[in-house]
Amino acid sequence: QKEVEQNSGPLSVPEGAIASLNCTYSDRGSQSFFWYRQYSGKSPELIMFIYSNGDKEDGRFTAQLNKASQYVSLLIRDSQPSDSATYLCAVCGLDFGNEKLTFGTGTRLTIIP
Amino acid sequence: DVKVTQSSRYLVKRTGEKVFLECVQDMDHENMFWYRQDPGLGLRLIYFSYDVKMKEKGDIPEGYSVSREKKERFSLILESASTNQTSMYLCASSLLVSPSGTRGETQYFGPGTRLLVL
Numbered sequence: 001q002k003e004v005e006q007n008s009g010p011l012s013v014p015e016g017a018i019a020s021l022n023c024t025y026s027d028r029g030s031q032s033f034f035w036y037r038q039y040s041g042k043s044p045e046l047i048m049f050i051y052s053n054g055d056k057e058d059g060r061f062t063a064q065l066n067k068a069s070q071y072v073s074l075l076i077r078d079s080q081p082s083d084s085a086t087y088l089c090a091v092c093g094l095d096f097g098n099e100k101l102t103f104g105t106g107t108r109l110t111i112i113p
Numbered sequence: 114d115v116k117v118t119q120s121s122r123y124l125v126k127r128t129g130e131k132v133f134l135e136c137v138q139d140m141d142h143e144n145m146f147w148y149r150q151d152p153g154l155g156l157r158l159i160y161f162s163y164d165v166k167m168k169e170k171g172d173i174p175e176g177y178s179v180s181r182e183k184k185e186r187f188s189l190i191l192e193s194a195s196t197n198q199t200s201m202y203l204c205a206s207s208l209l210v211s212p213s214g215t216r217g218e219t220q221y222f223g224p225g226t227r228l229l230v231l
Contacts, residue, residue, distance in 0.1 A: 008153075034219065043203055043222040044156075088156065090220075100146070100171070101220060105155035 003027075004091050006104035015113050019076040023089030023104055026070070032092040033065055033072045034101065037085045044088055048074070079111045116140070117223035119204055124228045132191040134226050136204030144207045145187035146220060147171075147179060149200040156203065162187055194230045202226045 003026040013019040021035075032051050036044035050056045050063040050072065062075040072091075076083055086106040093102070120135035136145065146161040148171075158171030160179040168179050176198060180188045187206075191198055205220040 032218075043225045045222070046219050049219055100158060100161055103148075103156040105153065 004089055004102050004104040006089050006107045008105060009108040010110050011107055012110045012112055013079050015079055015081060015111055017079055019079045019083065019109055019111070021074040021087050021107050021109065022071060023073065024071045025091045027091065027093045028070065030091045030093040033063070034090040034092070035063060035074045036088040036090060038088060038106065039085045081111045081113055084109060084111045117204055117206055117221050119223040119226050121226050122224060124226055126194050126228065126230050128195060128230060130194050132194050132228070134189040134202055134228070136187045136189070136223055137185055138206040138221070139185065140206065140221075141184065142206035142208055143184070144218070145181065146205040147187065147189045148203045148205065149173070150203055151200050159189065196230050198228065199230045200228060202228055
Protein backbone atom coordinates (compact mmCIF):
# COMPACT_ATOMS: atom_id res chain seq x y z
CA GLN A 1 0.00 0.00 0.00
CA LYS A 2 1.56 3.25 -1.12
CA GLU A 3 1.36 5.94 1.51
CA VAL A 4 1.68 9.68 1.58
CA GLU A 5 1.97 11.22 5.01
CA GLN A 6 1.30 14.78 6.05
CA ASN A 7 0.96 16.43 9.42
CA SER A 8 -2.75 17.24 9.66
CA GLY A 9 -2.13 20.45 11.59
CA PRO A 10 -3.55 22.91 12.13
CA LEU A 11 -0.41 24.86 11.39
CA SER A 12 -0.63 28.49 12.47
CA VAL A 13 1.74 31.04 10.96
CA PRO A 14 1.81 34.83 11.44
CA GLU A 15 1.10 36.96 8.43
CA GLY A 16 4.29 37.76 6.54
CA ALA A 17 6.20 34.76 7.87
CA ILE A 18 7.27 31.62 6.01
CA ALA A 19 4.94 28.64 6.15
CA SER A 20 6.61 25.24 5.75
CA LEU A 21 4.55 22.19 4.81
CA ASN A 22 6.05 18.73 4.69
CA CYS A 23 5.13 15.44 3.08
CA THR A 24 6.76 12.01 3.07
CA TYR A 25 5.99 9.12 0.76
CA SER A 26 6.66 5.41 0.86
CA ASP A 27 7.00 4.41 -2.81
CA ARG A 28 10.58 4.88 -4.02
CA GLY A 29 9.36 4.54 -7.60
CA SER A 30 7.35 7.76 -7.36
CA GLN A 31 8.10 10.07 -10.23
CA SER A 32 6.01 13.21 -9.91
CA PHE A 33 4.94 15.28 -6.96
CA PHE A 34 2.16 17.80 -6.66
CA TRP A 35 0.91 20.35 -4.16
CA TYR A 36 -2.77 21.26 -4.22
CA ARG A 37 -4.55 23.92 -2.21
CA GLN A 38 -8.12 23.34 -1.08
CA TYR A 39 -10.28 26.02 0.47
CA SER A 40 -13.09 24.88 2.73
CA GLY A 41 -16.01 23.55 0.68
CA LYS A 42 -14.10 23.86 -2.58
CA SER A 43 -12.24 21.41 -4.80
CA PRO A 44 -8.43 21.11 -4.90
CA GLU A 45 -6.51 23.43 -7.19
CA LEU A 46 -2.93 22.87 -8.31
CA ILE A 47 -0.25 25.11 -6.85
CA MET A 48 2.94 23.44 -8.04
CA PHE A 49 4.42 20.24 -9.35
CA ILE A 50 8.00 19.04 -9.17
CA TYR A 51 9.75 16.12 -10.86
CA SER A 52 13.45 16.58 -10.09
CA ASN A 53 15.46 16.74 -6.89
CA GLY A 54 16.05 20.24 -5.59
CA ASP A 55 14.01 23.40 -5.43
CA LYS A 56 11.42 24.83 -7.77
CA GLU A 57 10.19 28.36 -7.25
CA ASP A 58 7.01 30.00 -8.46
CA GLY A 59 6.28 33.40 -7.01
CA ARG A 60 5.89 33.10 -3.24
CA PHE A 61 5.86 29.30 -3.43
CA THR A 62 8.88 26.97 -3.42
CA ALA A 63 8.62 23.21 -3.74
CA GLN A 64 11.52 21.11 -2.53
CA LEU A 65 12.09 17.47 -3.42
CA ASN A 66 14.52 14.99 -1.91
CA LYS A 67 14.00 11.57 -3.47
CA ALA A 68 16.73 9.91 -1.38
CA SER A 69 14.92 10.88 1.81
CA GLN A 70 11.49 10.49 0.21
CA TYR A 71 10.12 13.83 1.20
CA VAL A 72 8.70 16.82 -0.54
CA SER A 73 7.95 20.18 1.01
CA LEU A 74 6.22 23.42 0.16
CA LEU A 75 7.39 26.79 1.43
CA ILE A 76 5.12 29.81 1.29
CA ARG A 77 6.94 33.10 1.74
CA ASP A 78 5.30 36.30 2.92
CA SER A 79 2.23 34.35 4.06
CA GLN A 80 -1.10 36.06 3.48
CA PRO A 81 -4.48 35.42 5.12
CA SER A 82 -5.68 34.19 1.71
CA ASP A 83 -3.17 31.34 2.01
CA SER A 84 -5.28 29.87 4.83
CA ALA A 85 -6.45 26.54 3.41
CA THR A 86 -5.74 22.83 3.47
CA TYR A 87 -2.70 21.82 1.43
CA LEU A 88 -2.69 18.39 -0.16
CA CYS A 89 0.46 16.58 -1.20
CA ALA A 90 0.04 14.11 -4.07
CA VAL A 91 2.50 11.61 -5.43
CA CYS A 92 2.43 9.80 -8.76
CA GLY A 93 4.07 6.48 -9.32
CA LEU A 94 3.83 3.76 -11.88
CA ASP A 95 1.11 1.28 -11.17
CA PHE A 96 0.53 -1.64 -13.55
CA GLY A 97 1.65 0.47 -16.50
CA ASN A 98 -0.67 3.29 -15.63
CA GLU A 99 -0.28 6.30 -13.40
CA LYS A 100 -2.44 7.58 -10.65
CA LEU A 101 -2.03 10.00 -7.78
CA THR A 102 -1.94 9.05 -4.14
CA PHE A 103 -2.97 11.94 -1.90
CA GLY A 104 -2.02 12.74 1.65
CA THR A 105 -4.77 13.70 4.05
CA GLY A 106 -3.69 17.34 3.95
CA THR A 107 -2.30 19.95 6.31
CA ARG A 108 -4.61 22.71 7.46
CA LEU A 109 -2.78 26.05 7.39
CA THR A 110 -4.03 29.15 9.18
CA ILE A 111 -2.36 32.52 8.62
CA ILE A 112 -2.83 34.79 11.60
CA PRO A 113 -3.21 38.49 10.72
CA ASP B 114 -8.47 26.99 -19.13
CA VAL B 115 -9.33 23.43 -18.28
CA LYS B 116 -12.91 23.07 -17.28
CA VAL B 117 -14.29 20.08 -15.42
CA THR B 118 -17.96 20.23 -14.56
CA GLN B 119 -20.08 17.98 -12.39
CA SER B 120 -23.81 17.60 -12.80
CA SER B 121 -24.84 18.54 -9.27
CA ARG B 122 -23.28 20.46 -6.38
CA TYR B 123 -25.60 18.96 -3.78
CA LEU B 124 -27.63 15.79 -3.89
CA VAL B 125 -29.90 14.09 -1.34
CA LYS B 126 -30.90 10.48 -1.97
CA ARG B 127 -32.53 7.68 -0.02
CA THR B 128 -30.96 4.37 0.90
CA GLY B 129 -31.32 1.86 -1.90
CA GLU B 130 -31.71 4.43 -4.68
CA LYS B 131 -29.57 4.24 -7.80
CA VAL B 132 -27.50 7.40 -8.07
CA PHE B 133 -25.76 8.83 -11.13
CA LEU B 134 -23.00 11.41 -10.87
CA GLU B 135 -21.89 12.93 -14.14
CA CYS B 136 -18.59 14.58 -14.99
CA VAL B 137 -17.66 16.37 -18.20
CA GLN B 138 -14.31 17.86 -19.22
CA ASP B 139 -13.67 20.07 -22.21
CA MET B 140 -9.90 19.68 -22.69
CA ASP B 141 -9.74 16.40 -24.59
CA HIS B 142 -8.02 14.71 -21.65
CA GLU B 143 -7.51 10.98 -21.87
CA ASN B 144 -7.58 10.33 -18.13
CA MET B 145 -10.58 10.78 -15.89
CA PHE B 146 -10.89 9.96 -12.21
CA TRP B 147 -13.52 9.71 -9.50
CA TYR B 148 -12.57 10.33 -5.86
CA ARG B 149 -14.44 10.64 -2.64
CA GLN B 150 -13.22 12.90 0.14
CA ASP B 151 -14.04 12.36 3.78
CA PRO B 152 -12.72 14.19 6.88
CA GLY B 153 -9.56 12.58 8.19
CA LEU B 154 -9.35 10.16 5.26
CA GLY B 155 -8.37 12.52 2.49
CA LEU B 156 -8.99 11.87 -1.18
CA ARG B 157 -9.54 8.23 -2.07
CA LEU B 158 -9.65 6.97 -5.62
CA ILE B 159 -12.78 5.05 -6.57
CA TYR B 160 -12.34 4.40 -10.28
CA PHE B 161 -10.36 5.83 -13.16
CA SER B 162 -10.35 5.59 -16.91
CA TYR B 163 -7.60 6.05 -19.50
CA ASP B 164 -9.75 5.78 -22.57
CA VAL B 165 -13.29 5.47 -23.83
CA LYS B 166 -14.99 2.30 -22.58
CA MET B 167 -11.98 1.57 -20.41
CA LYS B 168 -12.10 1.52 -16.61
CA GLU B 169 -9.83 0.52 -13.78
CA LYS B 170 -10.62 0.04 -10.12
CA GLY B 171 -9.10 2.43 -7.68
CA ASP B 172 -8.59 1.90 -3.97
CA ILE B 173 -12.27 1.74 -2.91
CA PRO B 174 -14.44 0.53 -5.83
CA GLU B 175 -16.92 -1.51 -3.77
CA GLY B 176 -20.48 -0.29 -4.18
CA TYR B 177 -19.65 1.80 -7.24
CA SER B 178 -19.48 1.38 -10.98
CA VAL B 179 -18.50 3.73 -13.80
CA SER B 180 -19.23 4.36 -17.43
CA ARG B 181 -17.21 6.11 -20.09
CA GLU B 182 -19.01 6.06 -23.41
CA LYS B 183 -17.48 9.30 -24.67
CA LYS B 184 -14.04 10.75 -24.09
CA GLU B 185 -15.31 13.88 -22.38
CA ARG B 186 -17.78 12.22 -20.03
CA PHE B 187 -17.20 9.93 -17.05
CA SER B 188 -20.12 8.77 -14.93
CA LEU B 189 -20.07 7.35 -11.43
CA ILE B 190 -22.95 5.07 -10.47
CA LEU B 191 -24.00 4.06 -6.99
CA GLU B 192 -26.02 0.93 -7.71
CA SER B 193 -27.83 0.94 -4.35
CA ALA B 194 -26.95 3.95 -2.23
CA SER B 195 -26.08 3.40 1.40
CA THR B 196 -25.57 5.86 4.24
CA ASN B 197 -21.82 5.16 4.29
CA GLN B 198 -21.63 6.59 0.80
CA THR B 199 -22.49 10.04 2.11
CA SER B 200 -19.46 12.04 1.05
CA MET B 201 -17.99 14.69 -1.21
CA TYR B 202 -17.39 13.24 -4.67
CA LEU B 203 -14.74 14.81 -6.87
CA CYS B 204 -14.09 14.21 -10.53
CA ALA B 205 -10.73 14.99 -12.12
CA SER B 206 -9.13 14.78 -15.54
CA SER B 207 -5.61 14.88 -16.92
CA LEU B 208 -3.55 14.26 -20.01
CA LEU B 209 -2.10 10.79 -20.38
CA VAL B 210 1.35 12.23 -20.97
CA SER B 211 2.32 15.88 -20.85
CA PRO B 212 3.47 17.61 -24.06
CA SER B 213 7.05 17.46 -22.75
CA GLY B 214 6.76 13.71 -22.24
CA THR B 215 6.81 13.98 -18.46
CA ARG B 216 4.85 11.29 -16.77
CA GLY B 217 2.38 11.93 -14.01
CA GLU B 218 0.36 14.75 -15.39
CA THR B 219 -1.52 17.39 -13.41
CA GLN B 220 -5.07 16.49 -12.50
CA TYR B 221 -7.75 19.17 -12.74
CA PHE B 222 -10.72 18.87 -10.45
CA GLY B 223 -14.39 19.61 -10.86
CA PRO B 224 -16.28 21.57 -8.19
CA GLY B 225 -17.45 18.44 -6.39
CA THR B 226 -20.81 16.90 -5.55
CA ARG B 227 -21.79 16.69 -1.91
CA LEU B 228 -24.00 13.62 -1.61
CA LEU B 229 -26.16 12.90 1.40
CA VAL B 230 -27.76 9.46 1.63
CA LEU B 231 -30.61 9.23 4.13
